[in-house]
Amino acid sequence: MLSAYLPAENGLAPLGAERDLGEALWIDLCGPDAEETARVESFGIGVPTLEDMEEIEISNRLHREGDCQVMTVMLPGRDAEDRQFSAPVTFLLTPDRLVTVRHHTPRPFATFATRAERSSAGSGTPVRIFLGLVEEIIARQADLLEAAGRVLDRVASDVYGEEMNDVEGLRLALRDIGQQGELTAKVRLALFTMERMLSTFMVWNGTMKHRDPQIATLAKAQMRDINALEVHLDFLNSRVALATDATLGMINLDENAVVRTLSVVAALFLPPTLIASIYGMNFANMPELDEPFAYYIALGAMVASAAGTWIWFKAKGWL
Incomplete structure (x- = not known):
């Protein structure tokens, strides 16, 4: 699916079917077919396939092809069965437009167009749209971490509470803890790849044609946000480890109580x-x-x- 956007009074507006695709400042390709890929490649931009995006080594996910900056990151999203998983997303940034290529549905790509006017970067140029989209992605990772924290709060309250006295409830709590551990691992991978992308982008920024002095300031602010989230992520990971140990300890205590009862009955x-x-x-x-x-x-x-x-x-x- 191909979605194209141009700047509007309220941020970004979809490009009408009657308009030329070359007018769009942001083209979003989600699982593109051959025709959609050819339309974008007519602008001299090479669109990678899913196999290319998955096979790219971490050291080669950030490179330049002429005036086009090719940056691939790993972002959590949902599959057709609404399960959380991580997949690559490629940003193709040129002086004329931003092209994003993805094969899953990270939420920021669905929400950014309607909220672009709230972005601190704005949406007047491709590079500002890029930074605004990155800002939306960072905010989404923060939301995921907050959701994981709320689940851990609930699980800790249940595990440490007096009402949790059955093994089945503890096993369900252990499953919830494991799910949050997997989620934080996906967020960590996203933050790691985005941090590398922004640091490389800041190096390239000096040679870009836009000559916008605010771009470096905006990118540095986003780097600080990522660093703050990584600190919070370390805290959540310690909570996941503590909750896992506590839940396993409670399960062992319950199983020991059963074994003790059986031992006493056998002794009688x-x-x-x-x-x-x-x-x-x-x-x-x-x-x-x-x-x-x-x-x-x-x-x-x-x-x-x-x-x-x-x-x-x-x-x-x-x-």
Whole structure:
């Protein structure tokens, strides 16, 4: 799908079907077909395929092709089944337009056009649209981290609370913690690749034709935002580790309680089993077998031995 935008009073407006694609300052390609790719490549911009984007080594994801800056980052998004995963997104920045190529749906690409007027970078030039989109992506990563923090707050409240006393609830809590750990890992990858992209962009900025003195200031501000999010991410990762250890500890305590109960029950039946084993030997000379009340005496001895064992465990504090 091809979406094209031009500057408007309220930020960015979709390019009408009757307008020439060359007028667009931002062209967004989402899973483009051959025709859409050819339309963009007619401007002298090479559009990478998904295989190219996935096979690019980290060291080669940032390069220049003439006046075009090619920058590939990894961003979390949703698949067709609404599951969170990370996939590459390529920014093709030229003096005339910005082209983004993606094959999944990171939320910032759906929301930026309607909120471009709120961007500190504005949307009057391709490079400002690029920085505004980066700002939207950074804000989205912050939202994801805040959501992960809220889930960890809820899980910690449940795990440490008195009402959480069943193993199944603890297992569900452990699943939620694992999901947040995976999410923070995806956000960390996004922040890492975006930090490299911005640092490289700042080096290239001095040779760009726009000569906008505010661009470097805006990029540095976004770098500071990324650094702040990385600090917050480290804090969340420590919370994930602590919550995982606490939940596993609670599960172990519950399982130990079950094992202790089974051990006590087994111990209670050991003396009666011993008595039953003795009188089940069938030796010829067992004088107790001739007594009329021998059966009841044996049963009484079994009950007394089990009760004595239980009283002893209770006195030791094992029950």
